[in-house]
Amino acid sequence: MNSKFFRDIPIISEEHILNIFTLLKANVVRSRKTISVVLISVLQQERYNPDQQMELTQQMYNHLKAKLRQTDVLFQLDRLLEWGVILSHSGEEEAKAFIQRLYEEMKRTGVAGEFGDPFPFVAAIAEIGNNDIEFDDLMNESRQALSEAASWPGGPIGFVRSGKRRKAERIKVSILESNEIFKDIFRMSLQNLRFDDIQLDIRDFRDGLEFLDSDWYGSSHTHIVITNDILPRKNGMEVVYALRQMPNNGKFIVFMMTKRNAEEDMIAAYESGVDHYIVKPFNIRLFESQLKRVLVRLWS
Amino acid sequence: MITVAIEWVALIILLFTLLLIGITLYLFWSRTREKANQHVKKAYIEKHNRHWYEYFRNLAPFSEEMVPVSPYEIEAVEEIFLSYLMNVSDADIRGKIKQFANEHLVGHYKRMLSSRNWGKRMNSLYRIADFQIYALLDVCEQMERAKLSRDEYFQLLKIKLLFREERFIESFLFMPVKMSEFQYKQYMLLLSPSLLEQLKQRYTELVPECRYALIDTIGIRKEMDTLDFLKACLRDEDSEIRIRSLKAINELNIRIDLTEYDSFIASPVWEERFMMTLLLQRLPDEQSLPYLEKLMNDSSWYVREEAGRAISERRQRAGKRDAEPAY
Incomplete structure (x- = not known):
């Protein structure tokens, strides 16, 4: 690989970054963690002679390496005085804060004054939330955003939003409740919840046996199980035991509804694999808020 | 030997046959009517469960269509309301159930209260408490004067406690059952x-x-x-x-003052000595251990067992303290 190492962060050449970007992009949806691609470019490059350009490049690398984490990727672009960074597990806001910190650091260390005040660089940030965008398109859009940011008096950062939109994710929801009326109440409550990038696929079951006999819980989708503790045939705890025995049991998020509010019961439920313990009667708005929070936290 | 004319035997057989046919027809009619009534109830729930949900969650206004018109529709409304009351605590929803019951169900439950059927009266009393039908409080108070079963009186007094607590104590102290x-x-x-x-x-x-x-x-x-x-x-x-x-x-x-309780350590009632082994465990070792050691020789197995467990725990704690390095 045509890359050189400086401290611990390797600098990848533009021709090799494509493979790394493809790998990281594919992992975005599976891990539900966004990445951000940042392009940094020096304005009015013609002002600098070749020696100054070399010096400026070295200074920028030093500062970038000081700010980057081991999980981030620094890459060199074919154009002079342009750099690229892929920030893993980071969204637009984290990338923006990263640029601000970089700018503050360069001002503090006097690099800005050395090459002109204010230090003339702009950045383009592209948050990646799906795996549809191609690297070349991303680079073109980022360069477009760089040139817009350069002419915009509001600030030195431009944003690329085409790769940010997440694909609607299908999440399975199972309601295990023997009371038909309350089961319908739950279904209506869930159907009224609105999410931009989540599609809830809801099914209900009369008891644990009907649920476990179905092939509904076998797929790899994230699966929210809302179960009563007392059910005919197989009860809620038996369902939890069965689900937690499965090899991919991490996909299940279990809400247990019960009338038992003793601390010992709660401890036993949590230790058996329940994620959220809801004592009946409960506030339905509070439950909806808890569920929303769980779904929002899937992408972090 | 008793002789019976064949005509009489035939007549008796005919009468029995007619009786059996009558009973069968009645059971069949009764079953059909019950199924039809259950169908009315189920149809109401299927049609209006969503309406009630939307009304309770402020997603749609109340519609007169939701007011039940037959006893079986009222049963359907009861089922819907009870599902909410058993599972959901939202004050707004509970307030709407209370308001509806006081406006539309008073007549139904009043009729049930005056029924000669004990089951109907009890069901009415349960629903009055569940749905907080304060409009029937006076009727309930009048009922207290009649001859009632223990369960009816219990429920009536519970209603009074829930809705008219200032009159509860007197009724409670002088209850006839x-x-x-x-x-x-x-x-x-x-x-x-x-x-x-x-x-x-x-x-x-x-x-x-x-x-x-x-x-x-x-x-x-x-x-x-x-x-x-x-x-x-x-x-x-x-x-x-x-x-x-x-x-x-x-x-x-709480930590007890032993001087007020030491007589119970030597009580002739083993349950009192047992309770003392529990209370002694809230005191420091130097106060409790002499008594716990005495209780280790108690005549009751339960007392000896609890005292032994308490002493053993204390020794373990002391052992851990001694084993800890002194910094």
Whole structure:
């Protein structure tokens, strides 16, 4: 690989970054963690002679390496005085804060004054939330955003939003409740919840046996199980035991509804694999808020 | 030998056959009617469950279509309401159920209250409490004067406690029927602090089962300001009162003044000595160990077992303390 190492962060050449970007992009949806691609470019490059350009490049690398984490990727672009960074597990806001910190650091260390005040660089940030965008398109859009940011008096950062939109994710929801009326109440409550990038696929079951006999819980989708503790045939705890025995049991998020509010019961439920313990009667708005929070936290 | 004419035998067989046909037809008709009624109930739930949900969640206004018109539709509404009350605590939803019941279900439950069928009267009383139908409180109070079963009186008094608590104490003290300890305890758990205080002040007027329930409830509710009352109960002649008072004091999780309790260590009642082994565990080792060691030789296995367990725990704690490095 045509890359050189400086401290611990390797600098990848533009021709090799494509493979790394493809790998990281594919992992975005599976891990539900966004990445951000940042392009940094020096304005009015013609002002600098070749020696100054070399010096400026070295200074920028030093500062970038000081700010980057081991999980981030620094890459060199074919154009002079342009750099690229892929920030893993980071969204637009984290990338923006990263640029601000970089700018503050360069001002503090006097690099800005050395090459002109204010230090003339702009950045383009592209948050990646799906795996549809191609690297070349991303680079073109980022360069477009760089040139817009350069002419915009509001600030030195431009944003690329085409790769940010997440694909609607299908999440399975199972309601295990023997009371038909309350089961319908739950279904209506869930159907009224609105999410931009989540599609809830809801099914209900009369008891644990009907649920476990179905092939509904076998797929790899994230699966929210809302179960009563007392059910005919197989009860809620038996369902939890069965689900937690499965090899991919991490996909299940279990809400247990019960009338038992003793601390010992709660401890036993949590230790058996329940994620959220809801004592009946409960506030339905509070439950909806808890569920929303769980779904929002899937992408972090 | 008795001889019966064949005509008579034929007549009896005919009558029996007609009777059986009549009964069969009645059962068939009755079953068909019941199925039709259940169908009405199910149809109402299927049609209106969503409407009720939207009304309760402020997603749609109330519609007159939702008002039940037959007893079976009322049963359907009851089922919907009870599903919410058992599972959902939203004050807004509970308020809407109460409002609807007071506006539209009063006549139905009033008729049921005057029914000669005990089951119907009981169901009505349960629903009045569940749906908080205060519009029928006066009718309920009038019922108290009639001859009632224990269960009806229990439910009537519960309704009074829920909606007209200022009149509860007098009715409770002078109730014409005797409740079980379990029923007394159900009242106690619903009492407000001021009513509980009033009941304590009139403790001597209570029957023993009610006294037991009161003392147990104080322990369950961990009412700290009742310690003096419980201490006074320790002087009662009834050993059951003394045992339950010691148990309630133990529930308060406080450190006792041993001089007030040491007589119970040598009590002839093993349950009192057992309770003392529990209370002693809240004291420092130097105070409790001599007594616990004495209780290790108690005549009761339960007392010896508890005292032994307490001593063993203390020794383990002391061992750990000694094993810790002194920095």
